Amino acid sequence: MPSEKVAERLAALGESLPSLNVLEDAVIVGGDDLPALLRSLKEDPDLAFNFLTNLTATDYADHLTVVYNLVSFLYGYQLTIRCDIPRDDPRIPSVMEIYPGADLQEREAYDLVGVVFTGRELKRVLLHDGFDGYPLRKDFTWAGGRD
C-alpha cells in the first residue's frame, strides 16, 4: 500500500512513463519503462527507495510476471512493482546497474523461471549449465513429480 507521499510521486512519474499503472497493492509497469522508474524511485530524495529486497518471477500460464519489492530505509516505505512479460519472449531489462544486489536474484529467476534479463551476462546459478528447461514454469514436468 503506497503511502500518500509515494502515491503523489508515482502520479507525477506517470506523466513521463506511459505504461505506469498504480494499483492498491502494487505498481504495474512495462518492461521498457522499468529501469527509468526504479532509477527515479531510488534517486528521489523524498522517496529514497535504496534497497531492493526481493526479486522473483511467476509463471501465470499466459504470461510471466516479474516482481520487485523495494524498501526505503530512510522513510520505511515499501513498494511492490510488477512487470508482465510475454511467455514466448520473456525479455526484461536488467536492473543490476541500479541495484547491484539484483545480480544473484536475476540469475535465479532466469535459472528457474526462464526470465531473460537483457543488458547483462546471464548464467544459471542453482542448476547445472546443461539443464534443459525452467522448472518453475507450469508446463515443466519431471519423472517422479507429483501432480
Place this chain on the structure above:
Amino acid sequence: MNTELDMRDRLEENIKTDRYVLNMGPQHPSTHGVFRVIATLDGEVIVDAQPVCGYLHRGIEKLAEARTYTQVIPYTDRMDYLAGMLNNMGYVMAVEKLMGVEVPERAEYIRVICAELSRIASHLVAVGSYSADIGGLTGFFYTFRDREKILDLLEMASGSRLTFSYMRVGGVADDLPPEFFPAAQKLVKELPAALDEYDGLITGNEIFQARTKFVGILDAKKAIDYSISGPNLRGSGVNWDLRKARPYSVYDRFDFEVPLGQNGDCFDRFRLRMIEMRQSLRIVEQALAGLPEGTHLGKVPKVIKPPAGEVYHEIEGAKGILGYYLVSDGSPKPYRMHVRRPSFINLGVLADLVQGWKIADVVAILGSLDIVLGEVDC
C-alpha cells in the same frame, strides 16, 4: 590497511607474479557446506572470485506447489537448518497474512521465545565455526556445548532438535510443556556467563583480532546496494532490523537494542552476533515473564484455502531478511512460493569483498558472512 597496500604495491613492483585459477570447495570445511569458489589469483593476491552454488538445491519452491499449505512447513525447516523456528515463523506468518488469520497472544509469545532461542542457536554456530575458521578450534566446542542446551529446550517444545516444524498457521503445534519453563529460566540465567567466556576465548584473542579487524571491509553504501541484510548489514553501521523498523508479531512489546558495527569489517560482523545473542536473551526473558494465558492455536479452517491473491512477508531471520512470497489461486496448494533467502543474497557481495586479499582471508571473509548452504541453494 594503508601500510599493507603500500607493501603490496612494493611487492608488485619487485616480484614478477603469474595469474592462475585456484579452486576452493565444494567439499571443504571452510566453505560451511557444499559451496565452491573459483578464485583467480595474481601471485598470492585474489583478483577475482566466482561463487558457485546449487550443490544442495532440492527445488523446494517447486515441491511446495504440489503440497498443501500445511505440508510446506517441514520444507521450511530444511532451508536454514540452523534456525528452523525462524523459517517456520516467516512462512506461517505469510500464510496468515494472505488469509487474514488472527493468532492468539499466547501463541505469539511462544513463537517469539522459540524464534529468539533459534536465533541464539544460529549465532552460536556462526561464532563457533568462525572461531574454527580462524584457527581456534576450541571456540567451536564451547559454543556447541551451549547450543546443545537450546536444542534441548526446543526439543521439549517441538519434539525435534533441528527440523522443528513447530509452528502452524494460526499458532503453534502444541503448548510449551511445564518442564520447559525452569530449563528456559536456567538458560537465561547461565548463558550470559558463557558469552563472557567466549569473549575471553575468542573475541579478546590477539590472533583472532589480527585476522579479522579491518579485513573484508564492507561500507554502508555498498552493503545497501548489494541488498545485504542482517548482522552483515548492521555490521556496516546501517540500522535496519525488522524487529524494530517494522515490528511484527509482538516484538514491539519488548525492550531490546539493535547493536551496530562501525568499521564493517569481519570483526564487527562477528562481534555483532555476540551482542545480538545477549539482546535475544533479554527478549526471551521478557517473553517468559509476560507469557499470557490462553490457547496456543487460533481458529483456523481445517482445510487451509487462502483467497486468490499474493503476499510478500518478511521477518528478521538469523542471517538477515527472510521473506516469503506466496501466490494463491484459491486452491489448497500454493500456486507459487518464493523465498527471499538472506544467505543467498548476502553471497552476492563475496566476490567484491575478497578482491585484493589472500586465500586465508577468503576463509575469514566467507565465514564472517555466515551463510548456510541449505538456505543458499533452497
